[in-house]
Amino acid sequence: MIKILMPHVCQVxxxxxxxxxxxxxxxxxxxxxxxxxxxEVAVRLGISFRTARNHVTNVYERLGLHxxxxxxxxxxxxxxxxV
Numbered sequence: 001m002i003k004i005l006m007p008h009v010c011q012v013x014x015x016x017x018x019x020x021x022x023x024x025x026x027x028x029x030x031x032x033x034x035x036x037x038x039x040e041v042a043v044r045l046g047i048s049f050r051t052a053r054n055h056v057t058n059v060y061e062r063l064g065l066h067x068x069x070x071x072x073x074x075x076x077x078x079x080x081x082x083v
Contacts, residue, residue, distance in 0.1 A: 033075030
């Protein structure tokens, strides 16, 4: 599965570029990549479920992602999480 996603992820974010995200969006991306659901993200950050869902949607849109697995790949590639 990872090998299938890698070419797409490489197109989305160039390896040498910085992620075009705010600190909060990086925090959201990290939590999502670690496997937290939107509800768990909301509880962990003390925000509403709707706000957490909006943050996740904004991160996906900003990075051109469509799936959680793509978010994990981006997070790994940029050192936000380790596998």
